[in-house]
Amino acid sequence: MKNAFYAQSGGVTAVINASASxxxxxxxxxxxKIGTVYAGxxxxxxxxxxxxxxxxxxxxxxxxxxxxxxxxxxxxxxxKMKSLEANKAEYERLIKVFKAHNIGYFFYNGGGDSADTxxxxxxxxxxxxxxxxxxxxxxxxxxxxxxxxxxxxFGSVAKYIAVxxxxxxxxVASMAATSTKIFVLEVMGRHAGWIAxxxxxxxxxxxxxxxxxxxxxxxxxxxxxxxxxxKEYGYCTxxxxxxxxxxxGTFLAEQGTRDDFGHAQLGGAAPVVANIIKKALGxxxxxxxxxxxxxxxxxxxxxxxVEQAYALGKAAVEMALDGKNSIMPSIVRKSNxxxxxxxxxxxxxxxxxxxxxxxxxxxxxDGFSITNACREYLLPLIEGENYPPYNNGLPDYVVxxxxxxxxxxxxFEV
Amino acid sequence: MKNAFYAQSGGVTAVINASASxxxxxxxxxxxKIGTVYAGxxxxxxxxxxxxxxxxxxxxxxxxxxxxxxxxxxxxxxxKMKSLEANKAEYERLIKVFKAHNIGYFFYNGGGDSADTxxxxxxxxxxxxxxxxxxxxxxxxxxxxxxxxxxxxFGSVAKYIAVxxxxxxxxVASMAATSTKIFVLEVMGRHAGWIAxxxxxxxxxxxxxxxxxxxxxxxxxxxxxxxxxxKEYGYCTxxxxxxxxxxxGTFLAEQGTRDDFGHAQLGGAAPVVANIIKKALGxxxxxxxxxxxxxxxxxxxxxxxVEQAYALGKAAVEMALDGKNSIMPSIVRKSNxxxxxxxxxxxxxxxxxxxxxxxxxxxxxDGFSITNACREYLLPLIEGENYPPYNNGLPDYVVxxxxxxxxxxxxFEV
Numbered sequence: 001m002k003n004a005f006y007a008q009s010g011g012v013t014a015v016i017n018a019s020a021s022x023x024x025x026x027x028x029x030x031x032x033k034i035g036t037v038y039a040g041x042x043x044x045x046x047x048x049x050x051x052x053x054x055x056x057x058x059x060x061x062x063x064x065x066x067x068x069x070x071x072x073x074x075x076x077x078x079x080k081m082k083s084l085e086a087n088k089a090e091y092e093r094l095i096k097v098f099k100a101h102n103i104g105y106f107f108y109n110g111g112g113d114s115a116d117t118x119x120x121x122x123x124x125x126x127x128x129x130x131x132x133x134x135x136x137x138x139x140x141x142x143x144x145x146x147x148x149x150x151x152x153x154f155g156s157v158a159k160y161i162a163v164x165x166x167x168x169x170x171x172v173a174s175m176a177a178t179s180t181k182i183f184v185l186e187v188m189g190r191h192a193g194w195i196a197x198x199x200x201x202x203x204x205x206x207x208x209x210x211x212x213x214x215x216x217x218x219x220x221x222x223x224x225x226x227x228x229x230x231k232e233y234g235y236c237t238x239x240x241x242x243x244x245x246x247x248x249g250t251f252l253a254e255q256g257t258r259d260d261f262g263h264a265q266l267g268g269a270a271p272v273v274a275n276i277i278k279k280a281l282g283x284x285x286x287x288x289x290x291x292x293x294x295x296x297x298x299x300x301x302x303x304x305x306v307e308q309a310y311a312l313g314k315a316a317v318e319m320a321l322d323g324k325n326s327i328m329p330s331i332v333r334k335s336n337x338x339x340x341x342x343x344x345x346x347x348x349x350x351x352x353x354x355x356x357x358x359x360x361x362x363x364x365x366d367g368f369s370i371t372n373a374c375r376e377y378l379l380p381l382i383e384g385e386n387y388p389p390y391n392n393g394l395p396d397y398v399v400x401x402x403x404x405x406x407x408x409x410x411x412f413e414v
Numbered sequence: 415m416k417n418a419f420y421a422q423s424g425g426v427t428a429v430i431n432a433s434a435s436x437x438x439x440x441x442x443x444x445x446x447k448i449g450t451v452y453a454g455x456x457x458x459x460x461x462x463x464x465x466x467x468x469x470x471x472x473x474x475x476x477x478x479x480x481x482x483x484x485x486x487x488x489x490x491x492x493x494k495m496k497s498l499e500a501n502k503a504e505y506e507r508l509i510k511v512f513k514a515h516n517i518g519y520f521f522y523n524g525g526g527d528s529a530d531t532x533x534x535x536x537x538x539x540x541x542x543x544x545x546x547x548x549x550x551x552x553x554x555x556x557x558x559x560x561x562x563x564x565x566x567x568f569g570s571v572a573k574y575i576a577v578x579x580x581x582x583x584x585x586v587a588s589m590a591a592t593s594t595k596i597f598v599l600e601v602m603g604r605h606a607g608w609i610a611x612x613x614x615x616x617x618x619x620x621x622x623x624x625x626x627x628x629x630x631x632x633x634x635x636x637x638x639x640x641x642x643x644x645k646e647y648g649y650c651t652x653x654x655x656x657x658x659x660x661x662x663g664t665f666l667a668e669q670g671t672r673d674d675f676g677h678a679q680l681g682g683a684a685p686v687v688a689n690i691i692k693k694a695l696g697x698x699x700x701x702x703x704x705x706x707x708x709x710x711x712x713x714x715x716x717x718x719x720v721e722q723a724y725a726l727g728k729a730a731v732e733m734a735l736d737g738k739n740s741i742m743p744s745i746v747r748k749s750n751x752x753x754x755x756x757x758x759x760x761x762x763x764x765x766x767x768x769x770x771x772x773x774x775x776x777x778x779x780d781g782f783s784i785t786n787a788c789r790e791y792l793l794p795l796i797e798g799e800n801y802p803p804y805n806n807g808l809p810d811y812v813v814x815x816x817x818x819x820x821x822x823x824x825x826f827e828v
Contacts, residue, residue: 012588014581042591070581072588079592162808167428167484167710170811174426174486177456178493183706201808270703271682288705289684292597296581299714302807382807393716393796394576394615397584 001033002104004320005047006055007040008072008139009079009110009117013153014298015309016139017066017073019109022313023137024055024063033321038101038405042075044108044117048090048414050097050407057403065398067310068388070298073400076110079414081117084124093412094121095128100408105320106132109313111140111151115328116352122326135316136328136348139309141295143194146354147346148330152312153295155305155381158198160297161187161239162382164290165199169206169237172286176235182226182277182285184238186270188294189213191243193358195294199239200370201378207233208369211273213243214358215367217252223280225368230283238277240269299395303384304339315343339380415447416518418734419461420469421454422486422553423493423524423531427567428712429723430553431480431487433523436727437551438469438477447735452515452819456489458522458531462504462828464511464821471817479812481724482802484712487814493828494527498534507826508535509542514822519734520546523727525554525565529742530766536740549730550742550762553723555709557608560768561760562744566726567709569719569795572612574711575601575653576796578704579613583620583651586700590649596640596691596699598652600684602708603627605657607772609708613653614784615792621647622783625687627657628772629781631666637694639782644697652691654683713809717798718753729757753794 006023008016020039027037039053040046046053053074055063066073081090098106106125108118115136122134138145143154165185172183189195193212200210207229211217229236244252252269270287278285308331315329326348334340362374370378388395420437422430434453441448453467454460460467467488469477480487495504512520520539522532529550536548552559557568579599586597603609607626614624621643625631643650658666666683684701692699722745729743740762748754776788784792802809 008588012585042588045592069584071584075588075591077592078589159807163713164707164711166808166811167712168706170483170485171426171706171710174422174456174489175492177489178459178491185707203808205813268685268703286705287703288707289682289701289703290707291700291702292582292585293578293599293702293704293707296585297578298581299577379806384807385801385804387799387801390799392793393573393798394580394617397580399619 001035003035003102004037004105004107005040005098005103006037006107007043007047007109008074008076009043009108009114010076011141011295012072012076013139013141013295014070014156014301015152015306016109017069017071018306018309019137019139019152019313020073021063021066022310023107023317026314026317030317030321034105035102038103039074041402043077043079044081045077045079045414047097048093048412050409052101052405053400053402054405057401062398062400067306068298069397070296074402080113084120091120091124092128095125095130096409098132099130101405104132106134107137107316108134109137109139111142112145112353112355115348119326119348119352122348133320133325135320135324136351137312137316138328138330141188141195142190142192144192144355144357145351146356147328147351149333149341150331150381152305152309154194155302156297157195157294158378159302159382160294160300161195161198162201163300165208165237165239166202166206168288169202169208172235172237179284180286181230181235181283182238182274184240184270184274184285184287186240186242186268186289189241189243193241196239196241197358197362197370197374198378201375201382206237207235208237208239210369211238211240211244212358212363212367213241213245214363216247217244219276223277225366226277227281238273240273242269244269298388301386302382303386304381306386311343319345336376336380339383415449417449417516418451418519418521419454419512419517420451420521421457421461421523422488422490423457423522423528424490425555425709426486426490427553427555427709428484428570428715429566429719430523431483431485432720432723433551433553433566433727434487435477435480436724437521437731440728440731444731444735448519449516452517453488455816457491457493458495459491459493459828461511462507462826464823466515466819467816468819472814476812476814481720482712483811484710488816495531495534498538505534505538506542509539509544510823512546513544515819518546520548521551521730522548523551523553525556526559526767526769529762533740533762533766536762547734547739549734549738550765551726551730552742552744555602555609556604556606558606558769559765560770561742561765563747563755564745564795566719566723568608569716570711571609571708572792573716573796574708574714575609575612576615577714579622579651579653580616580620582702583616586649586651593698594700595644595649595697596652596688598654598684598688598699598701600654600656600682600703603655603657605769607655610653610655611772611776611784611788612792615789615796620651621649622651622653624783625652625654625658626772626777626781627655627659628777630661631658633690637691639780640691641695652687654687656683658683712802715800716796717800718795720800725757733759750790750794753797
């Protein structure tokens with residue numbers, strides 16, 4: 001009977017631990033077919049350095065509590081394995097560690113880069129004489145993985161951004177007559193506007209202008225739109241993606257600001273946008289940068305997101321036991337209203353290194369808001385609330401014990 | 415039978431509408447003694463310009479829904495009435511409007527400046543031949559009003575900051591081995607560190623350094639503390655108040671950053687602190703500025719805060735019917751654990767223009783965290799969750815109809 005390896009990869013989310021919970025609970029239910037689940041301490045680095053966490057030392061209650069705990073319970077990392085040609089030693093090391101600990105299942109929980117690593121592991125294991133089933137579990141707030149209808153982690157960020165946009169807009173609306181008329185919220189999403197799009201989910205009575213990375217920033221058109229909103233509604237809310245760029249390809253966030261030593265200062269896109277408006281139109285502004293708050297906000301998780309994250313972890317184990325290799329379980333949407341979905345899967349070769357951008361049909365013609373098609377896509381993903389338990393006013397999040405397995409191999413430098 | 419005037423003043427909060435709900439529902443219960451509640455459109459400006467909202471046109475369900483809706487449902491304003499000597503015409507105008515609409519009760523829902531206006535109205539009405547009972551209802555996220563144990567609006571911000579600090583720290587903890595080691599969260603609070611203090615409510619296993627406005631920023635000591643935390647815990651979270659100052663009295667947020675034209679750029683304290691750490695210690699950072707998100711976050715309101723905001727609105731009406739004038743109902747703490755409180759009151763002359771700072775005994779000796787006394791004070795204020803209802807994934811917040819009463823007076827310029 002083979003053991004399993006599970007690792008979290010890349011930026012963590014509000015629900016990646018729900019996938020971990022799905023993997024570990026499902027493996028425990030099949031203890032006749034699958035041995036211990038070892039988790040990589042800080043992701044794949046834990047495998048390379050043979051720092052393996054023995055998840056069997058974590059109680060059933062604690063593994064269940066992962067389901068309502070944000071962040072990466074076993075630690076994650078930003079570490080992209082090089083190509084086989086560039087660093088064959090790393091892949092050989094992985095196989096050595098898997099052999100030493102009798103690991104036959106490789107569950108890798110991450111985004112596009114991780115899918116690529118997972119694909120390589122799935123191809124290599126056989127040629128290196130130690131067959132291992134490699135299954136990728138999708139996770140990314142950027143929602144940019146292909147094949148799956150959506151990515152766990154995204155729905156909860158989308159809910160956080162939609163709710164925050166709504167709440168801040170209510171705030172500004174009530175002050176605008178004598179005070180702040182402009183509120184700018186900067187959101188994540190790298191090169192994809194999925195998260196920014198969530199700001200467009202608020203009621204149409206709220207004037208929101210969205211700046212997408214997919215649309216070159218047109219200062220003149222933007223200022224005209226903002227001014228029109230202020231004149232019509234008394235105020236304007238702007239949701240700007242961190243990836244928004246000037247027509248020359250530079251990020252808004254890189255624009256112009258220097259410290260006393262002349263060094264370029266990355267100050268965020270939100271203050272840049274706010275100052276552009278102030279200079280041209282004179283309106284009083286406030287701005288916020290949500291940064292990690294948005295992807296860690298388990299307190300406001302979307303119920304469909306939590307359920308899907310868990311289901312994908314569970315499906316990964318079931319597919320492995322079913323003999324599958326080199327695949328990723330995915331979300332298949334069956335209907336929007338009522339929202340119905342089921343688990344499918346795709347081949348890693350179709351997933352690794354492919355980025356799913358916002359379709360053009362999801363961005364309005366003027367480039368500043370979302371279309372109905374986009375709204376219909378997004379709404380089910382923020383559906384339902386899934387609150388963590390609280391204790392003394394704070395969420396009762398769990399911290400893993402992280403008991404390590406004894407090392408059997410010489411050290412390895414990463 | 416006299417009518418009542420109610421106005422919201424200054425920065426709005428997640429629970430000021432709960433006070434409005436308390437005022438209006440209680441007045442409706444005493445319809446034999448109190449006529450219509452007129453709400454000032456955009457605060458006191460609504461009274462001066464005779465823009466009065468007839469709250470009797472709002473349904474019972476909508477007034478109840480104010481209890482779970484953030485922002486100022488009738489509009490608020492930043493408008494401080496000048497002294498009687500400087501602008502007697504404004505006070506005379508107020509009395510004229512009150513006379514014209516048979517208003518005998520003045521409920522003013524705000525912070526320290528508003529308490530001062532309320533005091534003046536209470537003193538003037540009699541001398542101007544139109545007795546009016548002026549009662550102040552406390553509201554401020556800054557928690558800086560005297561007499562009352564705490565201020566409605568603060569508990570919910572404190573809960574938001576404590577939860578956000580906890581969630582972001584979990585996130586950073588899981589990435590710190592290979593990526594971000596420093597997270598800086600900028601919070602509100604003006605000259606008082608109450609909101610920043612809430613960052614200290616997280617479990618002591620989380621390394622949080624707080625920068626209070628009450629403590630001059632000591633760069634050397636600060637960097638040493640941050641470095642020590644990174645070496646011991648692998649990461650460090652910093653909660654910085656917007657009001658934190660250098661020893662020379664300038665705000666951190668004003669420090670050094672200039673745009674391409676050489677203009678000083680107000681970029682927020684968080685990026686300044688993050689860059690100081692990066693330059694001295696080299697650690698990778700992320701930062702967030704919560705801004706309005708924190709005070710509008712009704713989705714994460716503290717239950718004790720919501721209950722107190724409502725109770726104070728209710729008490730204001732009951733005290734008015736009891737013949738009281740020139741007072742503010744207040745929260746009196748009876749015990750910490752279990753948390754017990756009751757409604758008391760103070761005289762406006764003891765409240766107007768008095769700012770309650772953090773006591774020295776609430777800040778740790780090194781100036782970077784809170785004491786147990788502070789924790790015991792704060793914990794009850796974030797106790798309990800009070801979630802709004804949701805509809806299609808978003809909170810079901812109410813928007814008032816805002817039907818205006820016919821004007822009876824000539825226009826007045828403010």
